[in-house]
Amino acid sequence: MQIDDTDRRILRHWLAEPALDRAALADRAGVTPATLWRRLDRLRGAGVIRSETAVIDxxxxxxxxxxxxxxxxxxxxxxxxxxxxxxxxxxxxxxxxxxxxxxxxxxxxxxxxxxxxxxxxxxxxxxxxxxxxxxxxxxxxxxxxxxxxxxx
Missing domain, CATH: 3.30.70.920 (Lrp/AsnC effector binding domain/regulation of amino acid metabolism (RAM) domain)
Incomplete structure (x- = not known):
């Protein structure tokens, strides 16, 4: 799967602050919430995003x-x-x-x-x-x- 600069920007911001709600993530990545949802769904479908898990201390x-x-x-x-x-x-x-x-x-x-x-x-x-x-x-x-x- 080819990812572009927008996908990278979304992933970079999400990795930096995984607790961000989707609206804030979209804002930080410079995309609309609808675009964010579409791109995250595409990245999940391609196996780039494997899971969203809780990290327990x-x-x-x-x-x-x-x-x-x-x-x-x-x-x-x-x-x-x-x-x-x-x-x-x-x-x-x-x-x-x-x-x-x-x-x-x-x-x-x-x-x-x-x-x-x-x-x-x-x-x-x-x-x-x-x-x-x-x-x-x-x-x-x-x-x-x-x-x-x-x-x-």
């Missing part, structure tokens, strides 16, 4: 521990990836699953309320996942930059 809800787990799987079983991912999806505290090419096969992002909760999740749910050959845990200390935006 999990720390504000008491989740103080975030861990990224990197797994190398035992690939002697041809279903290792599928079985591991299916089991990982069942762990409620797993908020992200990503697969890679290279030494690391899968990364899980896990949230826990505190270290006691994390220890229970790790022992009872993570270490029981199938086909683990190696696991490395990286505990998040701080997030320096978090952005889904690129220059438009």
């Amino acid at each position: 999990w720390r504000a809800l008491g989740y103080e521990v975030e861990v990224s787990l990197r797994f190398t799987l035992d690939k002697t079983n041809p279903r290792a990836f599928d079985e591991f991912i299916a089991a990982a999806r069942e762990v409620p505290e797993v908020i992200g699953i990503e697969t890679f090419l290279g030494r690391v096969d899968v990364r899980l992002n896990v949230l826990a309320r505190d270290m006691v909760h994390w220890t229970g999740i790790y022992r009872d749910r993570i270490l029981t996942l199938p086909h683990i050959a190696e696991v490395e845990a990286l505990m998040l200390v701080s997030t320096i930059k978090e952005s889904g935006g690129l220059p438009l």
Whole structure:
């Protein structure tokens, strides 16, 4: 899909202030509300805008521990990836699953309320996942930059 300068301007303003109501977004982007609606519908239909979601500050809800787990799987079983991912999806505290090419096969992002909760999740749910050959845990200390935006 080809996007033009108006589409880019709409997306740029929306990314900068996602809470703007549509009238204010149209005003900032220099288009009428009707034009804004048409363009947003077209961008959604083309898959440029995948979703509009709430961003929750999990720390504000008491989740103080975030861990990224990197797994190398035992690939002697041809279903290792599928079985591991299916089991990982069942762990409620797993908020992200990503697969890679290279030494690391899968990364899980896990949230826990505190270290006691994390220890229970790790022992009872993570270490029981199938086909683990190696696991490395990286505990998040701080997030320096978090952005889904690129220059438009």
